[in-house]
Amino acid sequence: MATKGKDAQAVPPDPQAQSESTAALLRELVAHLRQNRTQLREEWARRITRAQLLTAMTEEEIFAEATSVYDNYVEALETGTFEALQAYARNLSERIIPRGVETHEVVGIVLLLRDVLARSLFAKYHGDFDKLNRILDAYEPAANRIANTVAVGFVQERERIIRQQQEAIRELSTPVLQVRERLLILPIIGVIDPQRARQLTEQLLRAIRTNRAKVVVIDITGVAAMDSNVANHLVQTVEASRLLGATVIVTGLSPEIAQTLVTIGVDLSEMATVGDLQGGIEEAERLLGYKVVPQEELTPKA
Amino acid sequence: MEVPILKQGHYLIASIQSALTDADLSQLREALIERVGRFRARGVIVDVTALDVMDSFAVRTLRDIAHMARLRGAETVIVGIQPEVAFAMVQLGLTLKGVSTALDLEEGLLFLDHQAQLRIERGSGRIDRG
Numbered sequence: 001m002a003t004k005g006k007d008a009q010a011v012p013p014d015p016q017a018q019s020e021s022t023a024a025l026l027r028e029l030v031a032h033l034r035q036n037r038t039q040l041r042e043e044w045a046r047r048i049t050r051a052q053l054l055t056a057m058t059e060e061e062i063f064a065e066a067t068s069v070y071d072n073y074v075e076a077l078e079t080g081t082f083e084a085l086q087a088y089a090r091n092l093s094e095r096i097i098p099r100g101v102e103t104h105e106v107v108g109i110v111l112l113l114r115d116v117l118a119r120s121l122f123a124k125y126h127g128d129f130d131k132l133n134r135i136l137d138a139y140e141p142a143a144n145r146i147a148n149t150v151a152v153g154f155v156q157e158r159e160r161i162i163r164q165q166q167e168a169i170r171e172l173s174t175p176v177l178q179v180r181e182r183l184l185i186l187p188i189i190g191v192i193d194p195q196r197a198r199q200l201t202e203q204l205l206r207a208i209r210t211n212r213a214k215v216v217v218i219d220i221t222g223v224a225a226m227d228s229n230v231a232n233h234l235v236q237t238v239e240a241s242r243l244l245g246a247t248v249i250v251t252g253l254s255p256e257i258a259q260t261l262v263t264i265g266v267d268l269s270e271m272a273t274v275g276d277l278q279g280g281i282e283e284a285e286r287l288l289g290y291k292v293v294p295q296e297e298l299t300p301k302a
Numbered sequence: 303m304e305v306p307i308l309k310q311g312h313y314l315i316a317s318i319q320s321a322l323t324d325a326d327l328s329q330l331r332e333a334l335i336e337r338v339g340r341f342r343a344r345g346v347i348v349d350v351t352a353l354d355v356m357d358s359f360a361v362r363t364l365r366d367i368a369h370m371a372r373l374r375g376a377e378t379v380i381v382g383i384q385p386e387v388a389f390a391m392v393q394l395g396l397t398l399k400g401v402s403t404a405l406d407l408e409e410g411l412l413f414l415d416h417q418a419q420l421r422i423e424r425g426s427g428r429i430d431r432g
Contacts, residue, residue: 205385212405236392243388243397245381245404245413 025138089153176207189222197233215284221252251280312344345414351382361396381410
């Protein structure tokens with residue numbers, strides 16, 4: 001009885017044998033996909049167009065990309081390595097993101113390909129249900145991983161581009177302008193985070209050096225709120241500028257900011273402040289020895 | 303390495319050419335203070351353009367030079383602090399309080415000329431601003 005019970009027990013599948021059979025099935029699968037390459041690829045491209053995906057691209061472009069994606073897809077299935085596909089996905093994303101292709105489109109086309117291939121497998125093996133099941137067991141995990149790889153590659157590439165653009169915006173957002181010989185103004189607009197504050201200081205110090213500035217007016221009319229970190233950064237900027245021989249005048253502190261600064265107790269005794277930008281520039285001109293006089297006042301004397 | 307100290311009119315100019323050890327800095331301080339008296343200098347310029355690092359000892363020595371020279375009758379101005387150095391100094395809290403600074407040697411000389419003029423004018427009672 002005991003032996004009989006043992007025989008009846010399901011034999012746990014030998015993992016090695018199973019992976020070998022998976023490999024064999026994948027080989028068969030790949031051969032099938034290679035054989036029907038032209039037909040499947042066309043079917044896929046047709047379905048992409050019908051689903052109105054990749055509308056930013058022409059039909060020829062879609063077909064060309066479809067061909068390379070298809071080949072990379074089959075290769076990834078065959079070799080089980082995803083590096084080549086990953087690199088291709090990144091490269092493709094780099095080309096199509098600037099043309100406005102969205103994430104759902106990329107995910108959509110990969111899922112369509114998965115669907116097209118699965119249907120062709122159904123068609124081929126519909127007579128042999130058992131075989132179909134085993135083929136799908138081998139195919140599905142690999143296909144899922146491919147879809148995953150392509151989607152992740154696309155999103156990563158997009159994030160990289162966004163980071164790059166953020167950097168560019170930050171550069172642009174802090175212009176240092178020369179209004180007169182040796183007088184710079186630095187209008188700050190928006191939110192100051194520690195990173196921006198740092199970049200701002202660096203840019204200002206460099207500008208002081210290249211423009212040989214003696215006076216700098218920092219206008220913070222456009223800054224809505226300020227905490228102690230930012231205030232301290234501002235004080236540091238003022239002190240660093242002084243080390244380079246430039247005087248800093250801060251203008252445009254809003255009533256709210258003035259109240260906050262006094263309440264949190266930031267030491268601003270070292271900082272010259274003037275109410276608005278006009279007053280700041282006038283004060284700076286005075287420091288530099290300029291005097292602005294209206295024309296009418298000049299002419300009678302002349 | 304010893305720092306050369308040049309005499310230019312009423313001013314002394316010390317131009318630091320390379321990174322200095324603490325001993326070099328002390329030596330520079332002593333030489334400058336001694337020469338302020340010997341040459342009856344009215345101004346001292348220390349040019350640090352060549353320095354891309356400045357530690358707390360260097361900053362303290364520069365401050366000491368300025369204060370000591372003032373006691374001996376000379377105004378000191380530090381010139382040529384690099385932007386990166388200035389930024390680092392401020393972050394470390396080494397802000398050279400009470401010491402005059404200028405962009406470069408030329409600005410430093412102009413600053414000292416201006417100071418001297420103020421002193422003369424104030425002495426003759428022709429100007430009443432501080």
